[in-house]
Amino acid sequence: MTSSGVFLRGNVSSITTLLIGLFFFLSIPSQIGISESTDLSGVNSRTMPYLIASAIILLSLYTIVSNIFANRKVETVKSNDEPNEITSYGRVFLAFVAIALWIVIVPYLGFNITTIMLVTTIMIIIGKCRWWQIAIVALALSFPINYLLAAVLKVYLPSGSVFG
Amino acid sequence: MFENFLYAISVVFLWENIVLIIVGTAIGMVFGALPGLTVTLAVTLVLPFTFDLSPESGIILLTGVYCSGTYAGSISAILINTPGTPSSAATAWDGYPLTQKGRSLEALSVGLHASVIGGLISAVALIFFAPMLAKTALAFGPPERFALTFFGLTIIARVSGVSLSKGLISALFGLLIASVGVDPIMGVPRFSFNTFYLYGGVGMIEVFIGIFAIAEIFNQIGKRAVMAQHSKSDSQTKTIRWKEIVPHYWTVVKSSVIGIIIGVVPGTGGSIASFIAYDEAKRSSKEPELFGKGSLEGIAAAESANNGVTAATLIPTLTLGIPGNTVAAIFLGALLIHGLTPGPQLFVNQGGLMYTIMVSFIMANIVMYFQGRLALKWFDKIVNIPSSILLPIILTMCLVGAYTISNSLNGVIVALIFGCVGYAMIKFEYPSAPMVIAIILGGMVEESMRQSLILSDGSPMIFLTRPLSLAFFVLTIFVTFSPMVIKQWKKRRNGGGQA
Numbered sequence: 001m002t003s004s005g006v007f008l009r010g011n012v013s014s015i016t017t018l019l020i021g022l023f024f025f026l027s028i029p030s031q032i033g034i035s036e037s038t039d040l041s042g043v044n045s046r047t048m049p050y051l052i053a054s055a056i057i058l059l060s061l062y063t064i065v066s067n068i069f070a071n072r073k074v075e076t077v078k079s080n081d082e083p084n085e086i087t088s089y090g091r092v093f094l095a096f097v098a099i100a101l102w103i104v105i106v107p108y109l110g111f112n113i114t115t116i117m118l119v120t121t122i123m124i125i126i127g128k129c130r131w132w133q134i135a136i137v138a139l140a141l142s143f144p145i146n147y148l149l150a151a152v153l154k155v156y157l158p159s160g161s162v163f164g
Numbered sequence: 165m166f167e168n169f170l171y172a173i174s175v176v177f178l179w180e181n182i183v184l185i186i187v188g189t190a191i192g193m194v195f196g197a198l199p200g201l202t203v204t205l206a207v208t209l210v211l212p213f214t215f216d217l218s219p220e221s222g223i224i225l226l227t228g229v230y231c232s233g234t235y236a237g238s239i240s241a242i243l244i245n246t247p248g249t250p251s252s253a254a255t256a257w258d259g260y261p262l263t264q265k266g267r268s269l270e271a272l273s274v275g276l277h278a279s280v281i282g283g284l285i286s287a288v289a290l291i292f293f294a295p296m297l298a299k300t301a302l303a304f305g306p307p308e309r310f311a312l313t314f315f316g317l318t319i320i321a322r323v324s325g326v327s328l329s330k331g332l333i334s335a336l337f338g339l340l341i342a343s344v345g346v347d348p349i350m351g352v353p354r355f356s357f358n359t360f361y362l363y364g365g366v367g368m369i370e371v372f373i374g375i376f377a378i379a380e381i382f383n384q385i386g387k388r389a390v391m392a393q394h395s396k397s398d399s400q401t402k403t404i405r406w407k408e409i410v411p412h413y414w415t416v417v418k419s420s421v422i423g424i425i426i427g428v429v430p431g432t433g434g435s436i437a438s439f440i441a442y443d444e445a446k447r448s449s450k451e452p453e454l455f456g457k458g459s460l461e462g463i464a465a466a467e468s469a470n471n472g473v474t475a476a477t478l479i480p481t482l483t484l485g486i487p488g489n490t491v492a493a494i495f496l497g498a499l500l501i502h503g504l505t506p507g508p509q510l511f512v513n514q515g516g517l518m519y520t521i522m523v524s525f526i527m528a529n530i531v532m533y534f535q536g537r538l539a540l541k542w543f544d545k546i547v548n549i550p551s552s553i554l555l556p557i558i559l560t561m562c563l564v565g566a567y568t569i570s571n572s573l574n575g576v577i578v579a580l581i582f583g584c585v586g587y588a589m590i591k592f593e594y595p596s597a598p599m600v601i602a603i604i605l606g607g608m609v610e611e612s613m614r615q616s617l618i619l620s621d622g623s624p625m626i627f628l629t630r631p632l633s634l635a636f637f638v639l640t641i642f643v644t645f646s647p648m649v650i651k652q653w654k655k656r657r658n659g660g661g662q663a
Contacts, residue, residue, distance in 0.1 A: 013592035017333050119560065149568070
């Protein structure tokens, strides 16, 4: 891997926090208005967000710089380490998509059907379960929860415009 | 004080509140016993269901979940060598070797008794010390409040992760999230991005559900966690007895006090307490060679310490508004949702509620003891529920919980976004506790800072000219830089020694 690649890989989180800090810092004038009549002693609605965003930028820069120095020190002794734990980001992404789709579809198909679909998908993504387990868990988490919330707590989950 | 105490007893012993404690302890026990599920997750998921209850009943339910969840982490630690909660890690060192020797019930028995005693001593400490501290805190003005919250956030950032800068960045993002919505002093909208939902700020509970629960679900799915099968225990054949704890009585008391002292310090928690108490028990034990190989004394020390933290951590939460750990932060959130502002005034205005919390801790520990005894036979089965069944159940509870808060899908969207944020934080080793606590304290930090600056006509010297405020800032600097100075000093000394 090239040195710039190593730099990006080691600092991806700090670069992200730096960019988010910069984004919030630059968006303060457009996102937070100030009223001159209520501007007391130079302290206004923008003071705290400016302080916080500046601190995030400074700390992110500090982390990046200290990582560079730390990498230089360990570069000579570092071997081809294998990660201890393999993470399947594909499965995490599929789970995210399944939840996002639940949010999109639930107003149309209602809680029961979308929850059956979601639970089935998640159980298939995780794996190591039988079809009857999927059927029981999916059914148990949809209709009974919907009924219990409505009957006991008077909380009504979406019934769906298609069926409603 | 006495009237408040009587009021608290009359409230806690209402039949509906007793039912809530029983339900709460049962939920906490199941969550605590299952590896990968935490007490924080349990309290977060139960929180939306307290909105329809009175503040007293809501807090009673949460107390039950908290106390038994903290204890139940020891069950899976002892039976399958997998701590149900991080604070039970020390319990596994001695608990599992005992299970392998066929003495699991003895280990579980000591764990239960030590937890109950630790929890009860902690509750008594809360009853006696919280009102005293609240009286002192009444003298705090805006500069002192700002300095104190600043100190609390720094110490939480310092101790909750491997890197101070990551802890501080996490806390700063929490403050940034807290600033979203209408400015509390001037009424100006901030970071709303022309979205009506954000005018009210980012929902606290939705953020908790995202960061703690959905992030953990992603983490478990990514890791493809499978619950390990454990060896058959002897829980069917014996009963739990008090006599097993008697030889370790002094260890239990000492470890409970260690738990209380550590619990009072914001940002610490059961994990640190249990390791320190375990270490101290080993140091002073007559049989230190048994530690790590199956010492009942080791289990007693670790369990009484982590339960000693439970009520003690609420002392700074209730009196100063500084949560001791993430569960205390959620308690704080629950009080705010019910329209109660934590701090010394709460003891003046809501004395009855304060004592209800304290008495409910005692009650929760008693209920937990009987439930623990009854449920022990079933734990073998519970801890073996596969993650393929467990995770969809928790996910559905998260989605329902996030929806019910605002009765709209906006809450679910926020929870999902923060689930992704929380997952990224896990992967990049950013601690979530400082962020969550900063979200809760954000309003107080900003309000006290701006009030102070208005009082001083914009001069920041107000924070350094008032003795208490100055003391907190000096403490903040000490806490932040002392570990670095000590590290450098040790490095130089070792270097000098070698040369």
